[in-house]
Amino acid sequence: MGSRIPGMGRIALVICIDGVVIIPALALLWLLNDLPQIPSDLGTLSRQTGINIYADSGELLYTFNKSIEQVSIHEISPWFVQAIIATEDLDFYRHHGVSLKAIVGAALENMRHFRRARGGSTITQQIVKNTLLTREKTIARKIKEALLALQLESMYQLEFGAKAKEKLLELYVNGSFFGTNAYGVEDAAQVYFGKPAANLTLRESAVLAGLPNAPSALNPLRGEVQKPSGRTQHVLRRMVRAGYISRAEYEDALKDSLVFRGKKRKQNRTPYFVETIKDEIAQRWGRSALSFGALDIRTTLDLQMQQGAERAVTNGLSDLDRRLGFMPYEMAAELNRERYVQSALICMDPATGYVKAMVGGRDIFVSYYNRATTSRRQPGSGFKPIVYLAGIAANLISPVSLFMDEPKTYRINRQNWTPRNFKNQYLGQTTVAWALTKSANSTSVQIVQHISPERVVDMAERLGIRSKMGPYPSIALGASEVTLLELAAAYGTIANYGYKVEPTFVKSIEDPGGRVLYRHRVQPIPAVSPSDAYIMIQMMRNVVNRGTGRILRRMGYDAPVAGKTGTTNDNSDAWFTGFTPDLVTSVWVGFDTRKGDRRLVSKKTGRQITGGSGAAPIWTAFMKAVNPATTDMSFWKPPNVRTVEIDPFTGEAIDSSMQPDSTRVLLRVALDTDGQPNTQLEIDAFRRTLPDTLDDY
Template identity: 35%
Template sequence: MLAIRLEQILTKDQILEMYLNQVYWGHNNYGVQTAARSYFNKSAEYLSLGESAMMAGLIQAPEEFSPFASMKLAKQKQKEVLGRMLELNWINQSEYDNALKQEIKLGRIKSFQGSALPYVTNTVAQELAKKFGRETLLKGGMRVQTTVDANFQIMAEETVSKWHKSLLGQGLSKNQIALVAIDPRTHFIKALVGGVDPKVSEFNRATQAQRQPGSSFKPFVYYTAFATGKYGPDSTVVDSPVSYQDGNGRYFPRNYDGGFSGPMPIRTALAQSRNIPVIKIGKAIGMNRVIETCRTLGIMSPMEPVSSLPLGAIGVTPLEMASAYATFANYGWQSPPTVIARVTDSSGNVLLDNTPKPQLVLDPWASAAIIDVMRTVVTNGTGKGAAIPRPSAGKTGTTSSEKDIWYVGTVPQLTTAVWVGRDDNKQLASRATGGGMVAPIWKDFMEKALKNVPVENFKSPSQFSRPKSQ
C-alpha cells in the first residue's frame, strides 16, 4: 500500500532520489553524496562509470562488498552491474571495457566510526523530523553537523560494552545500559548510547525508554523546596513513621532499609537517600510545585500529585534526566537539549542554527544549593562509588522492585546519566542498586572523558541571593 501511494504522489526520479539520499552505503555513510566523498573523494556528480557501478554493486552488502574491505569483491560486483547495463544496452562494449580497466583510486573513510552510531543517527532523525517534518527528512539532501564529540562517543560505547559484560557476570542477565552525556553550559549532547548492541535492537533507550527514576528524582523535590526560600540544605526533617490517605486506603511509606533515623538535615536525608523525609517535604511544599519544576526541566511524562511522587513513580528517559541535572549544574540556565549543532542544504544555505541561547528557568541559589547537597551524596552517601578526583555531584536511583537502577551526576563541564534495566521490565537482581552497580559505570566513563579537562569547582550557594520565603 505504501508503494502504491508513493507511485501516486512521486515520480520515479523522485523516488530514486529519496532512496539514494537515504540508503546505507557502508562505513556509517548514509546518502550517495557522503558515500562518494568517502569512497572516491569526489562529489557524486563527478563519479565515473566504473566508480558509479562499484558503488551501485556494494549496496546489497556494503560492509562486505566495500572496496575498503575487499577490492576483489568490489570489482566482482562492479563487473556484475556493468554486465547488466551492457545487456540492457544502457552502455556499449567500449564503455564496458573502459570502465572495467579504469584504475580505482580510493579516498578515505570520513564518516564517524562507532558501533553504537545508529543510536546517534536515529536521535538526529527524531530531532530533524520534529523541526522539519517527516516528509522533508525522507527527501534528504541535508547536511547535519552534530554536537557529538567523537572521542566521548567511543569512550561511552566502550564503557557500556565493558560494563554490560561485567553486570552479566554479577548475575544481571539480559541487562541493557543507556548513557547520555551533556555539556551543561550549552545543553549539547556530547555522547549517546541507547543500548548494548544496535545490531540486535536499534530501540533507543536513551531517548525512547520511559523508565522509573527512583531516588534520582528526589533532587527535583528538594530543589523545589529550596526555591520557596523556606528550606535550605541544613533544614531539619524528621525521618519517622507516617501515613497518608491514598484513594480508599492509607499509604505507609518505607525507607529502603525498613528503619527510621529521626531528625536530620536535608543534606543527610538526600545523601542517605531516605524516603520518608522527601515525601514529607514534598507534602509540605505541595506536589503540584514539584510537577511544575519537572515541566520546567523538560520532563513531560504524565504525573499526578500523589504521595509517592517524590520516590520517582513516573516514567522518564535518560536524556530527560541528564538534561535536568545539567540545568542544575548551570545554576538554572537552560537551552533545549540537542544533538544537532547546524543543518545546511546541498547549496550550503543554513536551515537550522542551534547556537545556544540559554534562558534562566530556575532559581540560581536553589540550583547551587541542590548541587551542593548532591556533592555530599558522593562524598558521604550512596554515591561514593562515583567518586572521581575532582568535585562532582550526583544521585543514585533504585526502584523498589530493582527493575531500574540509575546514577545521574555532573561536574561543571559535563553531566552524564546512566541507566541499567531490562527491556522486559523484570527485576534485574535482588538488591541491585544504583550506588553499587551504576555509579561505577558513571565513574569509569567520566574519568576517561575528563582526562584532559581542567578541574573546575562548582559555585557556592553563597555566591547567589537566597530567594525570599514564599
Template identity: 30%
Template sequence: MAKKKQAKKQANTSNGFQKYVRWFWTLFLGGISAVVLMFLLASWGVFGALPDHTVLENPKTNLATEIISSDGKTLGKFYFNDNRTPVSFDELPKHLVDALVATEDARFYEHSGVDARGTLRAVVKLGSGGGASTISQQLAKQLFHGEGSSNIAERVLQKVKEWIIAIKLERQYTKEEIIAMYFNIYDFGNNADGIRSAASIYFDKEPNELDIKESAMLVGMFKNSSLYNPRDHRNPIGTRNRRNVVLNQMEKYDYINTKTSDSLKALELGLRYSPQSHRDGIATYFRAYLDGFMKDWIRNNPKPDGEKYNLYGDGLKVYTTIDSRMQNYAEEAVQRHMPRLQAEFDNQNTPERNPTAPFLDLDKNEIESLMNRGMRQSERWRVMKKDGKSDKEIIASFDKPTAMSIFSWKGEIDTIMKPMDSMRYYKKFLHPGMMSMDPLTGHVKAWVGGMNYRHFQYDHVKQSKRQVGSTFKPFVYATAIDQLHLSPCYKMPQSQITIEALKFGNPEPWTPKNSDGNYGGEVTLQAALANSVNTITARLMDKVGPQPVIDLVEKLGVESNIPAVPSIGLGTADLSVYEMVAAYSTFANQGVYTKPVMVTHIEDKNGTVLYQFTPESRDVISAETAYVTVKLMEGVTRVGSGARLRRTWMPKTGVYPEIITGYPYEFKNPIAGKTGTTQNQSDGWFMGMVPNLVTGVWVGAEDRATHFKTITYGQGAAMALPIWGMYMRSCIDDEDLGISTSDFEAPKDLTIQVDCDDYVEAGDETVPSEEIPDELDF
C-alpha cells in the same frame, strides 16, 4: 603491332591500378565519411539521447546525507543504495591521483578525452593489448550509460557515445575535476560508493590520510571492484597482486622508485574494515533518532521550488552536537561494564537457582501471558500479518525451529532455534541507556540508546521511560529549598511519617520505609539525600505538596505525565534518560533550563545553510536554589552511595566486587550526583554532574520482571554508576575535551548556608556536622 599490344597492356595495367586506387580511396573516404556520419548522427541523438550542456554541468548522482560530529568526524550517512559523499580534487593525495593515471590512462594530461594511440592499438590488436578507454571515457560510461551490451553493433554505438561524451566532459571540466568526479562516482563495493566512503570503510581514514599502498589497492579495484575486493575471501591473493600491478605502473612512469615499489609490494593490505550501514558503526541509536528528526524537518521545509528534499539522495550535511570522542568513550564504557553485569545476572539466574528464569515474581500463567504479548508485538508477527497470514499460522511459526543469528556478548551466534525460545533468550538481557549534555549550551555530546542496534533497536534514551527511583528526590529537595529557604545542614528526624489520606488527593494513607530500617535520631538534609533516607523526602513532600514539585519538574522540561501523589517523591514516575539529563542540567546551569540540542545546522550539497537551530532556554529556579541543590548532591559522591567514585583502592571482597564496579575511578574533583534504584531492583540509575557536563545512565531489562533478586547488584550504584565512572574517567583524562574539574560556581548573593562547619540553627549552639554518625563516611 607488338608495341601496340604492349602499350595496350600497359594502359590496361594502368587502368587496373587506377581502378584499385579509386576503390581504395572510395572505401577509405567512404569509411571516414561513415565514421564521421556515425559520430554526427550520434551527436544529434539519432542513436539515443545524449546529455546536454545542463546535464553535463550537473550530472545526476545520488549523494548520501552525511552526519557530522561536533569535532568534524563522519558519524554515519543516510542512503538507499549509494553511500556517496563527494570530495574535491584538493582533498585527494597526490599519490592516489598518480596511481590512477599510471594504471588507467598514462597520457591523461595529453589527450582531449580520446587517446588516439590507445584506440589505434586496441583496434590493431583487437583489444588484446589493453583497453582504449581513457579516464574521461570511463567517467562518461559511469555517469551516462552504464555497462556495455553483448551485441557488437550496440557496443560500437555505445563506444561512439562514450567518445562524444568524453570530449564534451573535457570541454566542460578541468582535468582535475574529471579525476575527482571519477573517484567520487566509482562503486568500491561493501557500500563504499566513491573514494571517501572507500577510504573510510576499508582503512578507517579520510582520502587525504591514505598512504601509497592503500591508494594502490583502491585504484586496483577500478579494474573490477567485485573480483579485487579485499573483503572477498575468494580472491585474497588476487587483490594483493592487483595492488602490486598498480605499484609496478607507478614505478614504470617514475611516480615512485624501485626501492619504494619493492618494499610496498612486500607489505600486507593493512585493512581496517569499518562497515558503514544503518545498523553498524558509531552512535547508531542517535542516528536512528536523527532519521526521524530529519524526516520531520523535510516534511516541513520544502525546497524553493516546492519539492521535498531527498534524505537519501540530495547530499545534505547534518551538523550535530555529538562529539565523536565522547561518543566512543560512552560506548566503550557500556561495552566494558554490561558483559560483566550480564555474566553475574546469568550466574544468579540459572534454571537450577531460578526455575522461572529470567523472570522473578511471576507465576507460570503470568509468564505465558507476557510471552504471548511479546509475540504479538514482535517484528515477525507484523511482517507475517502484513503478508496475509492468519493468527493461527503465525503462532505456529513461533514453535518451528528456524536458522537465525542471535546476539551474545562474545559475538553473534549462528544457530537453529524456535522464535519463541529466542524471545525468551532475549528477555534475560539487561540494557543500558545513556546521554551526556553540556548544561550551558544544551549540546548533547553522547547518546547510547542500547548495546547493539543490530539486535536491539529500541532506544533507551528518548523512547524508553522507566521508574527513576531516588534520582527524583533532588526535585523534591529543590522545591523545598525554593519555598522554605532550607540549608543542606538543616536537620530533620528520620522517624516514620504517615501522610494522611486525601491530604494531597491520596486514596489511602502513605507510610514510606527506609531501605536500611533505621528510623532513629535526626540527620541533615545533606546526609539524608546522600543516603537516600525516604522518610526525610516524605517529610519534605508533606511540607511542600506534590503539585509544586510537578510544576517544577515540568518547567525543567519533563513532558511525561506525573500523578500528583506524595509517593512521586521516591521516584514512582516513569521518565526517560533524555528528560532526566535535561532536568538535572538546570541545576548545573544556575537555574536556567536549556532545551537539549542535537543538530546545530543543516547544509545542502553546495554548502548553503538550510537550517540553523535557535537556542531555547528559560529561568526556572534561582541561581541560589540551584547551587544549594548541587551542594546537596555533592554529598552523595562524598559520603553516600556515590562515594566509591572517589576511592583509590581496589576492594578484594565485599558487596561491590571488582568485576562489577570497574574500580578504581579515583575522582578528586567536585561531582554532584544521585543514584536511583526501584523497589524490586528493576531499574538502576545514576545521574552525575560536573560544571560543564551532565550525564545520566539507566540500566534494566526489557521487562520489569527480569531483575536481580537482591540489592547487592540490583542497585543503581552497581548497575549504572560504573558506566558513568568509566566514561567520565576517559573524558577527564582526554584534556582536549576540556571537561571541568573545578568547583560549581556559587552565586554572588548566596544567603543560604552550605558549609555545615559554620552552620548553627536558630537557638542551637550545636554544630550539626559533629552529630553526623561516623558510619555515614563509608
C-alpha cells in the same frame, strides 16, 4: 405564505448545486496552491549527494541516501526490470502517472483481507512520494501525489519523448533504498551479491525487487540463504502472472542457490546517534528527505567521548552479566541476547545543551530501541533532587530544615500507604541535607506532603521534563516515568545554575552548496535562581562525598561532582545522574521488560543491584576517561550564598575553632544570606511539634 415556498426551494437547490461545484473547486485550488514545485531541471531529481553526518570536530561519521553509481536501464538485468514492473506497477507503460485500475484493484484486495494488503500507487507516484512529499497517510497527501505524478509524467514526456518511461524507471531504480545503506540497484547488487546489476540472476533479481517495499524488515541476510522468503516467492509469482517468466522458470528460480558475497560497507560507528539524527531530519523536513535528501549535518557529537561511553557501557554490562549469572554476551545466541541486561548513557554540556555522547543500548542489531531518548522508566530516588529543589525554590524548606525520618503511614484513596527506607533503616531526627545524602524515602514523602505534589510537577516541567506527571504523593519516590535525556536535561539546568537549555544533537545543517538551512541557537531560560541551584548543587555533592554515590570516590574519581543515585523498588531500574562543572551525564541500567525473573539482583549473593552499585560504576569509568579532575575545576558560588558546616542531625553550626571531635559527623551545606543554621531553641521547638504517626493525605 405558501406561494413563497417554491421560491425558497429553488434558492436552496441553487445553493446546494453551487456547494457541490464550488466546495470541491475551492479544495482543488487549495491543493494546487500548496503543491510542491517539480524542478524544471529534471536531472536534479536523480543527482544524489547523500546525507553526510559529521562529528563536532568535522570528522565524517556516516553517509546515507547516496547512490554510489547511476546506471541506465540497458545496464540492468532484464530480470530485475521485469520483476520491478510486475511487483510495483504492471501498467507502468500504459498509464500517464496514475492507474485507476491499480487503485480499484488495491481497494478490492484490501477489503477482501480486511487490512492494507496492497497499495495502488504507480511507480511515478512512488517517485513523487519519495522526492517531493512527506510519508503522512492522509487523503490530501494522496491527492497531491496523484496530481504531481500526472505533472511529472507530462514533464518527462516533453523532455524525453518516447524515452520518458525509460527515464522514469531509471530514476526509480537508481534512487530506491534497498537496505544495508544501499541506494540504487547497482549499489544493491554490489552490496548483496558482489556483482554488477547487469549480471543479476532471476532469483537475485526477485530478492532485490522485493526490498524497496520494506528494506529493513525484508533484509535477505536474515534467512534468504536457506530458502526463498515469502516476499521473493511473491515477486516471482507476479512475474509468472505478468507473462515475464514461465512456470518452469519459476520453479528453477526457487531451486537456484543464493550466495551473498557482497562488498563489506563502511560500518556505522555511532548507530544510535545516527538514528536520532534521522528522526530529527524527518521531524523538520519529512521522511522523504531521508530517501532523497542532500544535506551536510554538523552534530554535537564528540567522537572521543562517544568511544569512551561505548567502552564504559560495554565493560559495565559485562560485569553486570557476571553478577546476574548470565554467560558472556558474545557467546549467547542472538535470540537469547534480548533477555540480557541493558544500559543507556547520555552526556551533554549543561551550558549549551549539546549532546556529546549517547549510547542507546548494548547492541542496535539486536534492538533498535533507543533507551536514552525513547524509553520512559521510573527514576526512583534519582528524582529526589527535583522534589527538594521545589521546596527550596518555594522557600518552604532549606538544607537545615528538620524532619523526623521514621516509618509513617498515609491514608490515600482509603488505603494505608507506608513508604519504606532502603533496608528499613531510618535516620530519626535529620536535616533535609542529610536526608538527601542518605536517600531517605520517608523524609522525601514528608517534604512532598509539606510543599504539595503540584509544586513538584511544576518544578519538573520548569527544569525540562516533558513526560506527563501526576501530582501524587508517590512522586516523592520517582514513581513518574521519564526518559534518560529528560533527567539529564533537568540535572543540567541545576548544573547551569538554574538556566534551562534545550538538549540538541544538531549544530547546523547545510545543503551541498554550503547554504545554511538550520543553525542551532542556545537560548537559556531562567528556571530557578542561581542561589537555589547552588544550594542544591552542594546538597548533591554530599551525596557523592558522603552518601549513596560515594562509590565514585572509591573508584578514584576526585573531580567536584554533584549527583544522585536512583533505584526502583521492584529491582528493575538503576540510575546514576551526576555532573561536574563541565558535563552532565546520566546512566541507566535495567531490563527492557519487567516480566518473569528479570531483576537486578546478584545471583551469587542475592543482593539488590542499586544505582550506586550498577549505574554509578559505568558513569565513573566514562567520566574518568573524558573529564578527568584538574586543579582549576570547581563550581562557581553565587555571591549571595555562603557555605557552613553543620551537624547533619540538628542543623546546628559547627564552630571550626572548637576542639575537633573525631566521632562527630560534619556536613557542609550552602545557605543564602538570609539562611541561618539552627539554634537549640529551634531544635527544641521542632521536637515539641512532632506529628502523630498516622497522617491523612
